[in-house]
Amino acid sequence: MATQGFTTCLWFDGTAEEAAHYYVSVFKDSGIGRIGRSNEAGPGPAGSVVTVEFTANGHRFIALNGGPQFTFSESISFQIHCADQKEVDHYWARLTDNGGEPGPCGWLKDRYGVSWQVVPDELIDMINDADPQKAARTTRAMLAMGKLDIAALKRAYAGE
DSSP states (O other), X not given: OOSSOOEEEEEESSOHHHXXXXXXXXXXXXXXXXXXXXXXXXXXXXXXEEEEEEEETTEEEEEEEOOTTOOOOTTSEEEEEESSHHHHHXXXXXXXXXXXXXXXXXXXXXXXXXXXXXXXXXXXXXXXXXXXXXXXXHHXXXXXXXXXXXXXXXXXXXXX
């Protein structure tokens, strides 16, 4: 059994170090760790960055300069659980700036193409409510949104 949890490896095309610094600037409980560089045996020019270990929001990552062969897709995304609208607004703004793309239902892509779901904590309870009408109203409201609006979701949940 794994005792150290998981480390997520993110594949970049030459922007691993830049991306790691960006994510560290967006999330609390973050920092840059070891930076691995090529030596005379490769895989790139000696001294070039191959990997950057970093922590974002307490989660361990490795950014890998793997080349152009693979890109990110929406089939993998990271959920950011937010306590309030201020957090939703913060993460939405930071992750969509400088080339990020807003998407539907609280989803977005950041400037590197990584998909994120910016989710208010209380949304999960509302859409899974035992009252199917409350859950359906909330779900319909969520499906009509880009960035999630907690006050509007609460109004839909309440039937207002």
